[in-house]
Amino acid sequence: MAEPVTSSLEQAESRPGLIIGVRHRSLSWWLKAIRAYPQLWIGAVVLAILVGTAVFAPALAPYEPSDTDATAILQTPSTAHLFGTDRLGRDTFSRVLYGGRVTLAVSFAAVLMSMLLGTALGLISGYLGGWVDGLIMRVMDGLMAFPGLILALTIAFALRPSLSSVIIALAVVRVPGFARLVRAQVLSLRTQEFILAAEVLGASQFRVILRHILPNLVSIILVQGSLSAGSVIFAEASLGFLGLSVPPPTPTWGRMLHDGYVYLEVNAWQSIMPGTVIFLAVLAFNFLGDGLRDALDPQQRRRRGI
Amino acid sequence: MIRFIARRLLALLPVLFVISIATFALMSLVLGDPVLMILGEDASVDEASIERLRQELGLNRPLLIQYTDWLRHVLAGDLGRSFRSPIEVRQAIVARLPVTLELTVLALTLAIILAIPLGIVAALYPGSRWDLSISSLAVISLSIPNFWLGIILIFLFALKLGWLPSAGFVPLTVDPVQNLKFMVLPSLTLAAAYTGSLVRYTRSVMLDVLAQDYIRTARAKGLHSVSVIRGHARQNGLIPIVTVIGLELAGLFGGAVVTETVFSLPGVGTLLIQAILGRDLPMVQGVILFIVGAVVVTNLITDVAYAYLDPRVRSLYG
Numbered sequence: 091m092a093e094p095v096t097s098s099l100e101q102a103e104s105r106p107g108l109i110i111g112v113r114h115r116s117l118s119w120w121l122k123a124i125r126a127y128p129q130l131w132i133g134a135v136v137l138a139i140l141v142g143t144a145v146f147a148p149a150l151a152p153y154e155p156s157d158t159d160a161t162a163i164l165q166t167p168s169t170a171h172l173f174g175t176d177r178l179g180r181d182t183f184s185r186v187l188y189g190g191r192v193t194l195a196v197s198f199a200a201v202l203m204s205m206l207l208g209t210a211l212g213l214i215s216g217y218l219g220g221w222v223d224g225l226i227m228r229v230m231d232g233l234m235a236f237p238g239l240i241l242a243l244t245i246a247f248a249l250r251p252s253l254s255s256v257i258i259a260l261a262v263v264r265v266p267g268f269a270r271l272v273r274a275q276v277l278s279l280r281t282q283e284f285i286l287a288a289e290v291l292g293a294s295q296f297r298v299i300l301r302h303i304l305p306n307l308v309s310i311i312l313v314q315g316s317l318s319a320g321s322v323i324f325a326e327a328s329l330g331f332l333g334l335s336v337p338p339p340t341p342t343w344g345r346m347l348h349d350g351y352v353y354l355e356v357n358a359w360q361s362i363m364p365g366t367v368i369f370l371a372v373l374a375f376n377f378l379g380d381g382l383r384d385a386l387d388p389q390q391r392r393r394r395g396i
Numbered sequence: 397m398i399r400f401i402a403r404r405l406l407a408l409l410p411v412l413f414v415i416s417i418a419t420f421a422l423m424s425l426v427l428g429d430p431v432l433m434i435l436g437e438d439a440s441v442d443e444a445s446i447e448r449l450r451q452e453l454g455l456n457r458p459l460l461i462q463y464t465d466w467l468r469h470v471l472a473g474d475l476g477r478s479f480r481s482p483i484e485v486r487q488a489i490v491a492r493l494p495v496t497l498e499l500t501v502l503a504l505t506l507a508i509i510l511a512i513p514l515g516i517v518a519a520l521y522p523g524s525r526w527d528l529s530i531s532s533l534a535v536i537s538l539s540i541p542n543f544w545l546g547i548i549l550i551f552l553f554a555l556k557l558g559w560l561p562s563a564g565f566v567p568l569t570v571d572p573v574q575n576l577k578f579m580v581l582p583s584l585t586l587a588a589a590y591t592g593s594l595v596r597y598t599r600s601v602m603l604d605v606l607a608q609d610y611i612r613t614a615r616a617k618g619l620h621s622v623s624v625i626r627g628h629a630r631q632n633g634l635i636p637i638v639t640v641i642g643l644e645l646a647g648l649f650g651g652a653v654v655t656e657t658v659f660s661l662p663g664v665g666t667l668l669i670q671a672i673l674g675r676d677l678p679m680v681q682g683v684i685l686f687i688v689g690a691v692v693v694t695n696l697i698t699d700v701a702y703a704y705l706d707p708r709v710r711s712l713y714g
Contacts, residue, residue, distance in 0.1 A: 232414025235688050237650035244684055247672045324541055328654050331543045332669055351547060358551045365544030373539035
C-alpha cells in the first residue's frame with residue numbers, strides 16, 4: 091500500500107490540479123494575486139525594505155552609529171542628518187539603520203525560539219495526551235496568566251540586561267500561544283483517517299508526529315509566527331523604552347526612543363523617527379500575517395477567484 | 397451556577413500553583429543573591445554582615461521551607477517589605493491602585509464605546525468602503541506602539557497646542573476637572589490598541605451571527621436591518637465579545653505599565669518599573685503577583701459572566 095497522504099503541501103506538488111491554478115502562473119495570475127491580497131504584498135515590501143536597510147546598514151549609513159559630534163547636538167532633520175542628531179551629536183538616521191539590525195535580529199531569534207519550543211510542546215501535548223498533556227498545559231496556563239509585557243519585564247529583570255536575556259524573555263512570552271494553537275490542531279488531526287492509517291501500518295509515534303502531523307501545521311504556524319513577530323518587535327521596543335532591553339551603547343529602536351523622549355521639548359524628532367520605524371515594522375508584520383492567513387485559506391482563495 | 401463557579405475555582409488551583417512557583421523561583425533562584433541586591437553589590441561589605449543579613453531574611457533555610465513560608469505570608473495578604481524604602485509592599489500597591497484603576501476603566505470604556513458600533517457597521521457591509529476603512533484603521537491602531545502614540549499626543553496636544561498637561565497627576569478626589577485633564581491623553585493612548593483588536597473581533601463575531609439562519613428569517617420577514625441588529629444579532633454577538641473584553645484585560649494591564657511611564661502617572665505600573673530599576677525584589681515580586689492575581693480574577697469573572705449570559709453554557713452545569 092502506498093504511503094498515506096502526508097501533507098497538503100506534498101499533495102499539491104504531486105497533484106497540481108487539486109489547488110486551483112497554482113501551476114500556471116502567468117503574469118495575469120500574479121497581478122490578480124497582488125490585487126486579491128494587497129495587505130500581504132504591502133507587508134512583504136515594507137519588511138523587505140526594513141530588513142534590507144538593516145542588513146546593508148554599513149553601506150547605507152552616512153555615519154558610524156557611535157560617532158559623536160559635539161558641534162551638532164540635537165539637530166532637526168537636514169540634508170546632512172536626514173533624521174537629525176541625538177544628545178551626543180550621533181546621526182539618528184544611521185542609528186536607526188543599525189538599530190534595525192539589533193531589533194530585527196533579536197525579534198527574529200525570539201520568534202524562532204518560541205516557534206520551535208511551542209510547536210514541540212504542542213505536538214507532544216496533543217499527541218500523547220494524558221498526564222503529560224495536563225502538566226504541559228497547566229504550565230502554559232500559568233504563563234498565560236501573566237500579561238505578556240510583564241512576564242518579559244520579569245524575566246529580563248531576573249536575568250540581567252543582555253542580548254540573550256532579552257531574546258529569552260521575549261521568546262518565553264510567545265511559547266504558550268504556539269503550544270496551544272498546535273495542540274488544538276493536533277487534537278483534531280489525530281482522529282483523522284490518514285493518521286490512524288499510519289498508526290495501523292506501524293509507524294512510530296515519532297514518525298507520525300514528524301511526517302504526518304507536522305507538515306499539516308506548517309501554514310498555520312507560519313501565520314502565527316508572522317503575527318507574533320509584530321508583537322515581539324512591539325515588546326522589544328517596549329522593553330527598550332522602559333530601559334530594560336539590550337544595554338547601551340548598542341542602538342535599538344526602543345532604546346533610541348527612550349533616550350530621545352527626555353529631549354521631547356527640545357527636539358521631538360529624536361523620539362518620533364525611531365517610533366515611526368517601530369510602527370512600520372509592527373504594521374508590516376500584522377499585514378503580512380493577516381494576508382498570509384487569507385492566502386493560505388482555500389475558502390478565502392476561492393472566494394477571491396485565485 | 398454555583399456548581400459552575402465551583403468547577404472553575406477548582407480548575408484554577410493548578411494554575412495558581414504554577415504562578416506561585418514561577419514567581420518565587422524566578423525571583424529567588426535566577427536572580428542570584430538578594431542579599432547582594434540589598435547591599436548594592438558593593439565589594440567592600442564584609443562577609444560577616446552578609447551572613448548576618450542572610451540569617452535575618454531566612455535565606456539559609458532550605459528552598460522548600462522558604463517557599464511555603466513565603467506562600468503562607470502571601471495567602472495572608474502579607475507581601476513583605478520594600479528593600480529600598482521603609483514601606484510595606486501591600487501599602488505601596490494600595491496607594492498606587494486608584495490611578496491605575498482609573499486609567500484602565502477609562503480606557504476600557506472608551507474602547508468599548510468606539511469599537512462595538514464600528515465593528516457592527518463593518519460587519520453589516522462587508523467589503524464596502526466603510527468596512528475597508530474601519531478594518532484598516534483597526535489594524536493601524538493595533539500596530540501603533542502605545543509609547544509612541546503617547547509621545548505624539550504629548551507633542552501635539554501638550555507641547556504644540558498647549559491644550560492639556562503633558563505629565564503628572566491630580567487625584568480625582570482633590571480636583572475632578574484637573575484629574576480628567578491629566579487622564580485624557582493617557583486613556584486615549586491605552587485605549588488605542590485595545591479598540592483596534594475589539595473592532596476586529598466584533599466584526600468577525602457579527603459576520604458569523606449575521607450568517608445564521610434566524611437572521612435570514614428575520615430579514616425575510618421584512619425587518620429593517622437596525623431591528624435585526626437590535627432584536628436578534630446583538631444579544632448573540634455580545635456573548636463572545638464580553639469574553640474577549642475580559643480576556644484582553646490582561647493586555648490592558650501590560651499596556652498600563654508603559655502608558656503610566658510615558659505620562660509619569662503614579663500608578664502600579666510605574667511602581668513596578670521603579671522597583672525593577674531599583675532591583676527591589678519584594679516590591680517586584682509583590683506587584684507582579686498582584687497584577688497576575690488581578691488577571692486571574694478578571695478571567696474568572698469573565699467566565700462566570702459568559703455562563704450567566706449564555707443559557708446554553710449555564711444549562712450544561714445545571
